Amino acid sequence: MTALETRHLVKRFGGFTATHDVSLSIRKGARHALIGPNGAGKTTLINLFTGVFAPTSGQILLDGEDITALPAHARVARGLSRTFQINQLFGDFTTLESMMLAIGERKGHGRRFWRPLAADRDVAEEAVSTLERFRLADVMSCETKSLPYGKQRLLEIALAIAAQPKVLLLDEPAAGVPEEEREEVLAMVRALPADVTVVLIEHDMDLVFSFADRISVLAAGALFAEGTVEEIARDPQVKAIYLGEDA
Amino acid sequence: MSHQMEALALLNAKRRWRVWEIALWLVAIAAIFLLPSQLLILTEIVILALFAVSLDLILGYAGIVSLGHTAFFGLGAYAAGILARDYVTEPVTGLLFAGLVSGLFGLATSFLVLRGSDLTRLMTTFGVAMLLAEVGNQAAWLTGGADGLSGMSMGPILGLFEFDLWGRTGYVYCLVVLIALTYIARRIVNSPFGLSLMAIKRNPRRAAMLGISPKRRIVVVYAISAAYAGMAGALLAQTTNFVSPDVLAFHRSADVLLVLVIGGAGYLYGGIFGAIIFTLLRDWLSVATPQYWMFWIGLILVAIVMIGRERLTGWPALLAARLKGKTEEAAK
Missing domain, CATH: 1.10.3470 (ABC transporter involved in vitamin B12 uptake, BtuC)
Known part of the structure; x- marks a missing residue:
């Protein structure tokens, strides 16, 4: 079964082709890594998946359904969630408020304008248990902008998970995290539920090889190679364009 | 206190009616x-x-x-x-x-x-x-x-x-x-x-x-x-x-x-609060300086934006913090 699929996806910015005819198929429950050198179009691809940009041509399918024309928020409702390469939190919101927001929105409570937030007991309970799971319960009263970077990173992932996605896109989950907080973040990424399909964009090859079961390599906007971890690790061309310059 | 109770206390504190x-x-x-x-x-x-x-x-x-x-x-x-x-x-x-x-x-x-x-x-x-x-x-x-x-x-x-x-x-x-x-x-x-x-x-x-x-x-x-x-x-x-x-x-x-x-x-x-201050100020200035009250309103606006409201309205807190810092320094 395919969780996420693209068909001949193209994105041009003026004369520049950021995504060039990408046809990709990601199976349900996969741990799929997208790698490629800087400027290969990895983040553009994520932005196309999530509806930040509209593709110039081509199709995107989630669970076999065409979502190409859907706006970003409608894709989230259908089970596509993401984290950002650079933390995108809500400044002076507390950790708890951020989590209440994410869970409340999933349940469609965001249209309730009369019931106080505090009266949403089921949302509060789920928010606390999710924060506990991500070891964030102790900082629930802190403003998110004042959290250590690793904690912010964990919250990013926790917020994405709170949407109960079928497919989770992780854009460099370990980027910028100081060494001593890194292991905590990675452990959390590894512990993501098995039924969630995870697409990982990453520069760190150790993380990719230890986490992914399939890898797609992007180069200059196009899909360059795809295969199992072993196949990609053995592929001499991949080594030449990517691993060679990195290792 | 359990996390659950802490969460409810936090959420309730936000919407509580304040004394002021x-x-x-x-x-x-x-x-x-x-x-x-x-x-x-x-x-x-x-x-x-x-x-x-x-x-x-x-x-x-x-x-x-x-x-x-x-x-x-x-x-x-x-x-x-x-x-x-x-x-x-x-x-x-x-x-x-x-x-x-x-x-x-x-x-x-x-x-x-x-x-x-x-x-x-x-x-x-x-x-x-x-x-x-x-x-x-x-x-x-x-x-x-x-x-x-x-x-x-x-x-x-x-x-x-x-x-x-x-x-x-x-x-x-x-x-x-x-x-x-x-x-x-x-x-x-x-x-x-x-x-x-x-x-x-x-x-x-x-x-x-x-x-x-x-x-x-x-x-x-x-x-x-x-x-x-x-x-x-x-x-x-x-x-x-x-x-x-x-x-x-x-x-x-x-x-x-x-x-x-x-x-x-x-x-x-x-x-x-803004409506109270603005109206009283305008009323007072238009009596005190009928020709130039817009000038003073303008000046006050510039001052608020440049100095920052926190520093204008929060000066008692700032003063207290500074005094506290001084006494702590003196104590050393």
Whole structure:
């Protein structure tokens, strides 16, 4: 079964082709890594998946359904969630408020304008248990902008998970995290539920090889190679364009 | 304390009524008896406060800047005035009618503030207010044109309370409306909907990635804000029995923005404190220096923006912190 699929996806910015005819198929429950050198179009691809940009041509399918024309928020409702390469939190919101927001929105409570937030007991309970799971319960009263970077990173992932996605896109989950907080973040990424399909964009090859079961390599906007971890690790061309310059 | 209990305590603390909030309303009520000769200016303050609360809903919570918010204020004033002149003289009916008319106009023009930068929003809102001002001016058969709309005489409120010469009924009426609408606004901003607005203001892209449709939420709050402004306009028309074309003038949009800058946006009461300070200051300056009061208002505005409100209003706290630091240093 395919969780996420693209068909001949193209994105041009003026004369520049950021995504060039990408046809990709990601199976349900996969741990799929997208790698490629800087400027290969990895983040553009994520932005196309999530509806930040509209593709110039081509199709995107989630669970076999065409979502190409859907706006970003409608894709989230259908089970596509993401984290950002650079933390995108809500400044002076507390950790708890951020989590209440994410869970409340999933349940469609965001249209309730009369019931106080505090009266949403089921949302509060789920928010606390999710924060506990991500070891964030102790900082629930802190403003998110004042959290250590690793904690912010964990919250990013926790917020994405709170949407109960079928497919989770992780854009460099370990980027910028100081060494001593890194292991905590990675452990959390590894512990993501098995039924969630995870697409990982990453520069760190150790993380990719230890986490992914399939890898797609992007180069200059196009899909360059795809295969199992072993196949990609053995592929001499991949080594030449990517691993060679990195290792 | 378990995490669950801590969470509930945190959430409840946010919406609890503060002592100063209750004190503010008690003072406003006490003014009916303590300041019977000042009720006209107090009414003016209450109306401006409601107008500023309306702007705070979009600016302070959803992050939508407007330089034409008086479009809704003026439309509400004309709607209430025309209704009273030609059809129904009962004020609460007029108030709700004005809210409805302005709210619908807000709904219809909300698409103008959905996309684009702050600058485009400033220009489109400004443009809408200008258009409306010209329509009001040209449609003299309906609005009285440049002479203003007159010839209305308000009936008793709910058929019970007659307006009096001293403005007492008028003040009580406006205050009740302000309290009721502030209460409703308070419910709105403390709800899940309110939280989503604040999220959209802080990071619209991220909010969308949590499944929030920023556009729909902005349309709703813009319409609510427009309805509030319309009701503020209705109060002005009803308490003065007159609608001047000045209700759609640019300076009103600028004034209400100034009020919010003085009082602070994003906590609802900024509009109320700002309206008190702005009106008293203007009143005092226009008596003290009739020729130059705009100069002083301008200077104060620049000072607030340059120095920062926190440092202006928070100086007791800063002073305390500094003193504490000094004594700690001395102790070493």
